[in-house]
Amino acid sequence: MKRLSEERTKILFEKLCKYIGSNIKLLIERPDGIYCFREKKDRVFYVSEKVLKLAETVGPDHLISLGTCFGKFTKSNKFRLNITALNYLAPYAQCKIWLKPSAEQQFLYGHHIKKSGLGRISESTEKYQGVVIFSMSDIPLGFGVAAKSTAECKHSDPLAIVCFHQADIGEYIRAEEDLL
Amino acid sequence: MDIVAEVLKKSAETAEKYKPITVTKHLDLEYDVGSLLAVDKNELDTKAINKNKNDYLLSLTRDNVQLLLNKVWDLPTERVDETVVVRLPPSTFVLPRSKPVPRPKPLTKWQQFALEKGIKKKKKPKLSWDERLKKWVPLYGFKRSIAEKEKDWVIEVPQNADPFEDQFEKRKIAKQERVAKNELQRLHNIAKAQNIKIPRTGLLNPDVSSSKDLQAAVTVARSSTASLGKFQDKLPKEKEARGISAITPGASRKRKLPPVPATQEKEENLAVLNSILNKKPKLDIEKAVNRQINQEETERSTEKKTRKPGGNKINKSKGGKKPKSGKGKSAGRKRR
Structure with missing residues (x-):
């Protein structure tokens, strides 16, 4: 368990920036104590200072996880967000997509979102921006990358992909052993 | 009678002088006649030892040697040059080493690699038949090199090669290079x-x-400047070599960051975040265009809604219907 290097912090924030923009500040500056990012085996964890102090008493070989896993760094030093980060992405998301109830299952099985499944999309979504996916009843389902901007969405045909799938809460079942 | 008594007396005297050749022991000794070894497992008489150690040990040793020699006499004897000789059987006792077992020779780099990969050495024949020369050529040695010379008396100049380059010289240099490399590797292995x-x-x-x-x-090379490579640019995907941090003072080493108080860490994080947020371009053209399109569309839709009651009626009566053929001269498609 170690602090993120400056380079890696930058990579992490750049990634988070795509989803929650300047709201990252709210993750760092919290009224309920100090929270920080820690790295273990290339995985990045978001932990409160209190939990961190407790976790430091556990030997590195025995410690598997602490706080919330945000994702991991790949071998080529890119950052991949995990579905476990959704709890912190959803409330601060800048761009959202709401899914029609009929398209929810498709998305939860790991498919991209088609125009036909699109219920609502937040205004001024840019192309290739990170978006958080909600059901119509405002339950966060996952996140992805917008394949089309809002304006383009209006004119595309119903089978065109609107959002690329990145992570969904179905992974809690599908990839149970990979999640920390 | 006198003689008999004398003989008996003499024999008694000799018997007193020489101890008997039969020795009784509680436990039989263990013998290895081949190495003239007898192991006595009987208990020592502690009383006798305390009384007179030397005499006790001497008598004990004599008895045991007597037993060993009895065994030796059991073996078939020969007579060589007026002396009685015994051929000892091969020894069975395993003597322990005086020195430690030698360590296995450290493997060379190639041997280690071959072991890991399971590469087995193939045995090559020492002589092989050369079809072109019609004779047996050895695997190595001076006869091999003569044969090679005989075989390659002419070398084709490869395409795109300099025609005035000496191909024989080139080949010779390549061979020298290979030999030198092998020698270097040999020395590396020894080291x-x-x-x-x-x-x-x-x-x-x-x-x-x-x-x-x-x-x-x-x-x-990059760190070999006066400023230890601080101002040297990197290629986009260039990686730093590993294991040479000792000789490259400028190279960044992977090291665990020192612990800092949480508030300081928070500030560092905020600084990084601010640098990212400030870096974003102020004017995103695509976003601006999209916004413009969006604005126009909304404007148009609101205009339509407001114009519906009054304006549309006139429009409909005027141009709502298709122009029919023959009615107007300019309107409609020309038919031929």
């Missing part, structure tokens, strides 16, 4: 086996060096 540190040779020859060597050379 590795004896755990000797050898100085770095740097980049020997771009043809024989591995990509690892090249990477190390690049990393060292």
Whole structure:
């Protein structure tokens, strides 16, 4: 368990920036104590200072996880967000997509979102921006990358992909052993 | 009668002088006649030892030697040059080593690699039949080199090669290079086996060096400026060589960051975040265009809604219907 290097912090924030923009500040500056990012085996964890102090008493070989896993760094030093980060992405998301109830299952099985499944999309979504996916009843389902901007969405045909799938809460079942 | 008594007396005297050849023991000794060894497992008489150690040990040894010699006499004897000789059987007792078992020879780098990969050495025949020369050619040695010379008396100049280049010379140099490399590797292996540190040779020859060597050379070269490579640019995907941080003072080492108080860490994080947020371009053209399109569309839709009651009626009566053929001269498609 170690602090993120400056380079890696930058990579992490750049990634988070795509989803929650300047709201990252709210993750760092919290009224309920100090929270920080820690790295273990290339995985990045978001932990409160209190939990961190407790976790430091556990030997590195025995410690598997602490706080919330945000994702991991790949071998080529890119950052991949995990579905476990959704709890912190959803409330601060800048761009959202709401899914029609009929398209929810498709998305939860790991498919991209088609125009036909699109219920609502937040205004001024840019192309290739990170978006958080909600059901119509405002339950966060996952996140992805917008394949089309809002304006383009209006004119595309119903089978065109609107959002690329990145992570969904179905992974809690599908990839149970990979999640920390 | 007198003689008999004398003889008996004499024999008694000799019997007193020489101890008997039969010795009784509680436990039989263990013998290894081949190495003239007898092991006595009987208990020592502690009382006798305390009384007179030397005499006791002497008598004990005599008895045991007597027993051993009895065994030797059991073996078939021969007579060689007026002396009685015994051929001892092969020894069965395993003597322990006086020195430790020698360590296995450290493997060379290739041997280690071959062991890991399961590469077995194939035995090559010492002589092989050469079809072109019509004779047996050895695997190596001077006869081999003569045969090679005989075979390659002419070399084709490869395409794109300099026609005035001496191909024989080139081949000779390549061979020398290979031999030198092998020698270097041999020395490396010796150094590795004896755990000797050898100085770095740097980049020997771009043809024989591995990509690892090249990477190390690049990393060292970059840090070899007056400012330890601080102002040297990096290529986009360039990686730093590993294991040379000791000789490249400017190279960044992977090290665990020192612990800092949480508030300071928070501030550092905020600084990084601010640098990212500030870096974003103020004017995103695509976003602006999209916004413009969006605005126009909304405007148009609101206009439509407001214009519906009044304006549309006139429009409908005027141009709502298709122009029919024959009615107007200019309207409609011309037919031929």
